[in-house]
Amino acid sequence: MFKLYATILKELLLLRRDRAGLLVLFVMPAVLVLVVSLVQENVLKTIGGTSTRILFVDKDRNSLVETIENRLREFGSLEIIKELDGQKIDEKSAREAIINGDFQFCVIISEGITEAVRERARQLVTRSLSTDDIPLKNDIDVPDLVVYFDPTVRGGFRSAVVSSLNMAVLSMEIREKVRIFSELLPKQMNKIIQEAMDPYVSEKIVEDIPKMSLDWSNQNMMGIKEKPAFSKDFEKIPTSVQQNVPAWALFGIFFIVVPMAGALIRERQDGMQMRLLTMPVSYLTLLSGKVIAYVLVCLIQFIFILIIGKLVLPFLGTSTLEMGSSPIAVIMILLSSILAATGYGIMLGTIAGTYEQASMFGAISVVIAAALGGVMVPVYAMPKVMQEISAFSPLAWGLDAFLDIFVRQGDIKTVFPEILLLLSFFVGTMLISWSYSFRQNRTGI
Amino acid sequence: MTQQTEFNQELVAEKALVAREVVKVYKGSSSPALNGLNISVNQGEIFGLLGPNGAGKTTAISIMSTLLRPTRGSITIYGIDIVRYPNEAKKLLSLVPQEIALYPNLTARENLRYFGRLYGLRSQQLENRIWESLELVGLKERGDERVFTFSGGMKRRANLAAGILSKPRLLFLDEPTVGIDSQSRNMILEKLALLKNTGTSMVYTTHYMEEAELLCSSIVIIDKGQSIAEGNPQELINRTPGCSSLQDLFFAMTGKSIRD
Numbered sequence: 001m002f003k004l005y006a007t008i009l010k011e012l013l014l015l016r017r018d019r020a021g022l023l024v025l026f027v028m029p030a031v032l033v034l035v036v037s038l039v040q041e042n043v044l045k046t047i048g049g050t051s052t053r054i055l056f057v058d059k060d061r062n063s064l065v066e067t068i069e070n071r072l073r074e075f076g077s078l079e080i081i082k083e084l085d086g087q088k089i090d091e092k093s094a095r096e097a098i099i100n101g102d103f104q105f106c107v108i109i110s111e112g113i114t115e116a117v118r119e120r121a122r123q124l125v126t127r128s129l130s131t132d133d134i135p136l137k138n139d140i141d142v143p144d145l146v147v148y149f150d151p152t153v154r155g156g157f158r159s160a161v162v163s164s165l166n167m168a169v170l171s172m173e174i175r176e177k178v179r180i181f182s183e184l185l186p187k188q189m190n191k192i193i194q195e196a197m198d199p200y201v202s203e204k205i206v207e208d209i210p211k212m213s214l215d216w217s218n219q220n221m222m223g224i225k226e227k228p229a230f231s232k233d234f235e236k237i238p239t240s241v242q243q244n245v246p247a248w249a250l251f252g253i254f255f256i257v258v259p260m261a262g263a264l265i266r267e268r269q270d271g272m273q274m275r276l277l278t279m280p281v282s283y284l285t286l287l288s289g290k291v292i293a294y295v296l297v298c299l300i301q302f303i304f305i306l307i308i309g310k311l312v313l314p315f316l317g318t319s320t321l322e323m324g325s326s327p328i329a330v331i332m333i334l335l336s337s338i339l340a341a342t343g344y345g346i347m348l349g350t351i352a353g354t355y356e357q358a359s360m361f362g363a364i365s366v367v368i369a370a371a372l373g374g375v376m377v378p379v380y381a382m383p384k385v386m387q388e389i390s391a392f393s394p395l396a397w398g399l400d401a402f403l404d405i406f407v408r409q410g411d412i413k414t415v416f417p418e419i420l421l422l423l424s425f426f427v428g429t430m431l432i433s434w435s436y437s438f439r440q441n442r443t444g445i
Numbered sequence: 446m447t448q449q450t451e452f453n454q455e456l457v458a459e460k461a462l463v464a465r466e467v468v469k470v471y472k473g474s475s476s477p478a479l480n481g482l483n484i485s486v487n488q489g490e491i492f493g494l495l496g497p498n499g500a501g502k503t504t505a506i507s508i509m510s511t512l513l514r515p516t517r518g519s520i521t522i523y524g525i526d527i528v529r530y531p532n533e534a535k536k537l538l539s540l541v542p543q544e545i546a547l548y549p550n551l552t553a554r555e556n557l558r559y560f561g562r563l564y565g566l567r568s569q570q571l572e573n574r575i576w577e578s579l580e581l582v583g584l585k586e587r588g589d590e591r592v593f594t595f596s597g598g599m600k601r602r603a604n605l606a607a608g609i610l611s612k613p614r615l616l617f618l619d620e621p622t623v624g625i626d627s628q629s630r631n632m633i634l635e636k637l638a639l640l641k642n643t644g645t646s647m648v649y650t651t652h653y654m655e656e657a658e659l660l661c662s663s664i665v666i667i668d669k670g671q672s673i674a675e676g677n678p679q680e681l682i683n684r685t686p687g688c689s690s691l692q693d694l695f696f697a698m699t700g701k702s703i704r705d
Binding site: 279 | 548
């Protein structure tokens with residue numbers, strides 16, 4: 001135990017003094033999490049992957065605009081912003097905010113729009129109820145509702161937002177038409193009946209016509225249920241933070257294979273391994289000390305990345321990292337992922353002949369495993385063939401398990417298969433390393 | 446067990462190292478790296494293991510220090526069969542590899558502290574041993590400097606300090622003076638002579654024949670995995686016509702053609 005402790009202490013001391021190694025272990029994943037999360041957050045904004053904040057400039061300040069606004073809010077995916085830094089937004093500042101890329105859409109409600117819509121509705125209803133051929137007057141001109149949008153916004157997303165606005169406007173128009181219809185219908189009926197029957201009777205009939213309720217005008221009769229048609233279980237899609245924080249943290253964890261394999265190779269090349277193996281200490285103790293030291297470092301590294309996800313990224317305008325409700329599962333996934341990475345590092349350090357081989361192959365293999373594992377592009381966005389290949393990447397197991405907890409609210413039972421796979425990977429790589437070392441020791445090759 | 450066998454075992458136990466008919470054939474190789482090597486090292490003796498490149502010196506050191514298993518043959522260190530009981534044997538031996546087997550980013554003291562702990566040394570005993578080892582190699586004042594800042598000679602001396610830290614009964618030295626300045630080399634040779642006087646047995650490989658002649662009370666010259674001359678250096682020189690030094694003897698035995 002004392003020898004194990006000595007080895008852990010030595011490894012930690014060596015790591016502390018290895019600035020390049022620390023840079024790889026801490027700064028690289030931190031920078032990747034920050035940069036990729038922010039970039040993807042921006043991409044998601046332009047494609048509608050996040051909730052959309054719309055600037056709303058109301059020059060009319062009348063009741064019908066409130067109907068449009070309320071209807072837009074009811075859609076749920078649109079957030080209406082009417083003030084910036086405590087100041088009411090005007091058309092100029094709204095346009096500037098769009099040009100600066102701070103917002104993607106701005107709706108301008110022109111002055112007099114309520115009055116114009118009402119007049120137009122009255123005109124239309126009056127014309128539709130009239131039995132006479134009323135001479136055609138000029139149609140009342142209703143000002144347009146203007147939408148400014150960020151040119152980087154993708155066409156499909158733009159259409160979706162414009163459709164939402166169309167629906168809100170249509171809903172407002174129906175409501176207004178129905179209101180005027182219910183107001184004009186009795187008068188029109190009264191007029192017709194008076195002309196045809198006794199005036200006393202007709203008035204009585206008209207009084208008995210019930211007032212029309214307007215509630216139904218906004219109510220959909222048929223609902224639309226959206227369901228993503230994924231081949232696997234991607235019921236809930238992660239936000240850029242939920243995707244990137246665990247993804248790049250795992251990438252950082254697996255990148256320890258480079259310094260770890262490098263340390264093993266240097267020990268071998270510098271005669272250190274020769275010296276250590278002639279000492280009264282087992283190879284297992286030496287390897288365990290190394291593994292435990294790197295596990296500790298990776299735990300610190302993960303906490304560091306979590307702090308970025310929890311505090312730094314939200315400060316820069318992204319959503320906060322949600323970590324689900326099973327901390328034990330998170331710890332288990334983390335430990336098994338770290339063990340898988342350390343096992344791979346030891347295997348690489350044992351088999352590779354030179355530091356250059358290990359660093360080159362280690363880095364490239366981790367990048368490939370990360371790409372396949374959904375670190376760079378989420379697995380659900382990959383072609384079906386790649387999704388099937390990704391099932392062989394340890395990073396995919398780790399990431400899927402983290403997303404099960406962070407996004408899909410899973411528990412330890414949900415992620416048990418992934419944990420088992422990661423631990424099996426660790427055991428497998430350690431067995432390969434041990435058998436390779438044993439063969440070298442026995443045969444000298 | 447017969448009386449003769451018991452007597453033989455006692456003799457073996459008195460010897461620091463006994464290697465008998467050691468054969469090593471690497472997998473895929475047609476010829477053996479060692480072919481029936483016999484070595485016997487007495488207690489408190491510096492034994493020179495000499496030979497040209499590729500003669501089998503490194504293989505022999507690796508096998509005798511438990512790093513490699515022999516294909517055939519037996520090796521005992523103070524009577525302990527190192528193939529059957531390598532962990533017991535490891536408590537008695539120490540290796541100073543040809544490479545500077547130290548962590549360059551640790552100080553000399555930190556390196557020694559780590560190695561000392563692996564030998565089971567603790568607290569004051571460990572610190573005392575570190576102090577003694579550093580003093581012996583003349584690095585007492587530089588012990589808290591990182592190894593990568595050391596000169597070649599200092600690194601060699603620190604390498605030796607790591608080897609003697611555990612006070613081994615048998616010390617394997619694989620070319621401990623290669624590529625260093627004369628002063629450091631002289632100092633290392635002096636310290637090895639001192640260690641010999643404290644009863645430490647040593648197996649010493651070198652390409653510097655004058656070192657072997659100066660230090661070793663017994664030598665073996667091996668070539669192609671076999672012993673071609675064994676005994677006291679002076680006696681071997683005297684026995685061989687036309688030889689006035691170990692260098693002459695070495696050339697006479699192994700030839701002057703370059704071995705790569």
